[in-house]
Amino acid sequence: MKISNFMEISVVKKDDKTLLLEFKDESFTLTNVLREFLFKDENVLEAADFQEHPLLENPKLWVKVEKGSPITALKKAARNALKEVEQLKKEVEKTLG
Template sequence: MEVKILKSTDSYLELEIQGEDHTLGNLLAGYLRRINGVKFASYFQPHPLLTNIILKILTDGKVKPLDALKTAIEMAEEDNNKFISEISKI
C-alpha cells in the first residue's frame, strides 16, 4: 500500500491509495460519513484494471480532513476488535 496526497487544504483532502480497491474505499468512506464535521466522503476507482482508489474528504472546517481520516481508521479498528472478540466466544 502506498498513499499519495493529491490535494490538501484545511477542509479538503484527496488521497490516492495504491494497491487497494473497493473494500478499503467503501469502509473508509462509510466511517468518515459518521464523523461530525465531515460534509462529504467518497472514493472511486479510476479504472477497473488498476489497483488504486482515490479517497475524497470534505469537512466543515471545524475538523481537519486528515484528523477525520485518523478517527475513521480508529473507529474501524475498534469495531473490528469487537467483532473478533465476539467471534472468539463462539
C-alpha cells in the same frame, strides 16, 4: 509521497478543508470502509471513494470537512473502524472458540 509503511498512500490534493488520497495496489473495500466511518463524523460534509477503472486505477478517497481538519477526521474514522474490527474479532473468537 509514501505516508505509511503498511501501504502506499499518496496525497493527491490537500488544503485546510479537503483531502484526496490514492491507495496504491489496495482494493476498493478499504476506501469503502473508511468512507462509511467518515460519514458518521458530524464535521464531515463530504466523503467519497471512487476508482476510475477497476483494473487500471488505484482507489481514491475524498474528504471535505466543515470544522477541523480532514486528516483528523480520517484518523478518527480509521480508529473507529479498527475498534469495530476488534469487536468483531472478539465476537468471532467467543462464538467459534
